[in-house]
Amino acid sequence: GQQLNQSPQSMFIQEGEDVSMNCTSSSIFNTWLWYKQEPGEGPVLLIALYKAGELTSNGRLTAQFGITRKDSFLNISASIPSDVGIYFCAGPANAGGTSYGKLTFGQGTILTVHP
Amino acid sequence: DAGVIQSPRHEVTEMGQEVTLRCKPISGHNSLFWYRQTMMRGLELLIYFNNNVPIDDSGMPEDRFSAKMPNASFSTLKIQPSEPRDSAVYFCASSRGGPKFFGPGTRLTVL
Numbered sequence: 418g419q420q421l422n423q424s425p426q427s428m429f430i431q432e433g434e435d436v437s438m439n440c441t442s443s444s445i446f447n448t449w450l451w452y453k454q455e456p457g458e459g460p461v462l463l464i465a466l467y468k469a470g471e472l473t474s475n476g477r478l479t480a481q482f483g484i485t486r487k488d489s490f491l492n493i494s495a496s497i498p499s500d501v502g503i504y505f506c507a508g509p510a511n512a513g514g515t516s517y518g519k520l521t522f523g524q525g526t527i528l529t530v531h532p
Numbered sequence: 533d534a535g536v537i538q539s540p541r542h543e544v545t546e547m548g549q550e551v552t553l554r555c556k557p558i559s560g561h562n563s564l565f566w567y568r569q570t571m572m573r574g575l576e577l578l579i580y581f582n583n584n585v586p587i588d589d590s591g592m593p594e595d596r597f598s599a600k601m602p603n604a605s606f607s608t609l610k611i612q613p614s615e616p617r618d619s620a621v622y623f624c625a626s627s628r629g630g631p632k633f634f635g636p637g638t639r640l641t642v643l
Contacts, residue, residue: 450631459536459623459634460575510577518563519588520632522575 423506423523431531436493438526440506449489450507450520451480460505464491496530503527534558536635538624544641550612553638556605557626565632566599566609567623575623581607593618614642 420443430436440449448467452460464475466482466489473480479492493500503525510519537556545551557564565580579589581601589599596615601607611618621639625632 452634457636459625459637461634462631465631505575519577519580521577524574 421506421508421521421523423526425526426524427527427529429529429531430496432497434496436496436500436528437490438492438504439488439490440523441488442508443487445486446489446508447486448508449480449482451478451489451491452505452507452522454503454505454525455501463504493528496528498530498532501528501530536624536626536633538622538635538638540638541636542639542641544643545614546643547615548613549642550610551614551618551640551642553609553622553624553640555607555609555624555635557607557624558628558633559605561626561628561633562604563627563629563632564601564607565625565627566607567625567634569621569623569637570619578609578622611640614640616642618642 421440423440450465451463453463454460463478464473464480469482469486470484471482477494481490483489489506505525506523507520510521536558539554563582566578567575568578569575576591578591579599580587584601597611599609619640619642621637623634623637625634
């Protein structure tokens with residue numbers, strides 16, 4: 418199956434700062450997904466990327482599908498306290514697969530925002 | 533619209549006991565997934581169903597785990613007998629040919 422490496426593992430930032438995290442895979446992906454998980458809840462889909470080079474925004478969040486198809490980036494601008502949570506990247510568990518079946522998840526980036 | 537519903541939200545049991553986790557997917561979704569989340573291993577897919585049929589159960593840890601989906605609106609994940617190493621948060625997710633929507637999870641503690 419695909420392996421995902423997500424970094425950094427954790428971030429402690431001040432409110433208002435921008436945040437950047439990334440995910441790399443051991444092989445080519447057709448889809449990249451970014452999820453956020455808040456304490457006591459399940460992951461919630463933030464952004465889905467389906468094409469190499471694609472840049473997609475969702476409010477203050479922007480994600481990019483790397484040109485090599487082996488990486489993806491998530492940026493959060495002007496962070497606020499409610500951005501706190503664990504951010505996961507995810508992609509198809511099998512090479513050439515879609516996001517509709519098995520997903521493999523990165524280890525997650527724990528984000529803490531100080532007011 | 534109601535999201536994915538899981539019950540119970542918390543379960544504490546003793547080693548050796550049978551545990552049954554329940555999931556109601558979003559209406560109209562035809563794929564259902566069971567995931568397990570631990571600090572050590574992160575989010576792992578256990579099994580997934582498409583149109584109520586199990587498609588891939590390669591993530592099921594061992595024979596003590598079983599899952600069923602008797603109809604489009606209900607699925608169970610059973611552990612019998614339970615062991616302390618089964619302690620984790622178990623998530624159910626559903627989808628309809630697209631990204632998955634996760635339920636709130638069941639936090640299982642096996643003493």
